[in-house]
Amino acid sequence: MSNLVQGHPSGGYILEELYVGMAAEKMIPVTEERIQLFADASDDYNPVHLDEAFASKTAYRGRIAHGLLSASFGSAVVGTVLPGAGSIYISQSLAFHYPVRIGDTVRIQISVISVDAESARVELNCEGFVGDKLIMDGIATVRVPRRRKPSAR
Template sequence: MQSKSIQEIKIGDFAVFQKTISEGDVYLYAGISGDFNPAHINAVEASKSMFKERIAHGMLSASLISTVLGCHLPGAGTIYLGQELKFKKPVYFGDTIEAKAEVVEMNVERNRVILKTTITNQKGEIVVDGQATVMPPVKQK
């Protein structure tokens, strides 16, 4: 896994990670998180909701941002300091979503990078919008 120090990062740099959300992903996330909301795991109850079918946990989708930050940009060794999120649309079972993180601001002296974070579905619709603050890894001399 590659990682970039703040000296190697530029405004406009970005990375993406794409995944198709399966029923198994949702059940595994429910088990890990303890969130067994019927909107996610009960087809009968979910059919009565505003979405008319089961949807993935919002935080399951948002977790793909962590994948981008910790594995791609800045990469391994990145410290996640904060995240703002707005959930715009539901993610359904079988949706292919893409998490993107783009560098929008840097503070070299404090070793901080701010990235615009966006998750879109296969239709190009924004399902999650936000901003992350991270501390990139420091390269050893």
């Protein structure tokens, strides 16, 4: 059973506040602009993502979003909601199950599956959905701060 949480008022949860079952989610629309910006940022100009004429002749029968664009939406949750500010990715496994297309909205759900107090790391179950269809999943290991940075005031 998971407990859906909002972002911490400080911007991030510290290690001692995390527990198995905490979860967060975010809805992110896939737009033409996001695909183009990701192509520019990653230098991945594969025509299956950018050229409808080319993509319509592939097994996907049309353009699809970069898989790593969809996967990066998990980073949006990890870096801003759960655990949030100060957390650092150590590793991420990923499996892609279905393509994502322009106009889809991806719902990313992240849930804590283990907390290691000694290493200040958490394991997170990461899932992406379009509607009720699981489009990708994997496990992330993330380092989490043990304490908050003191206020600059």
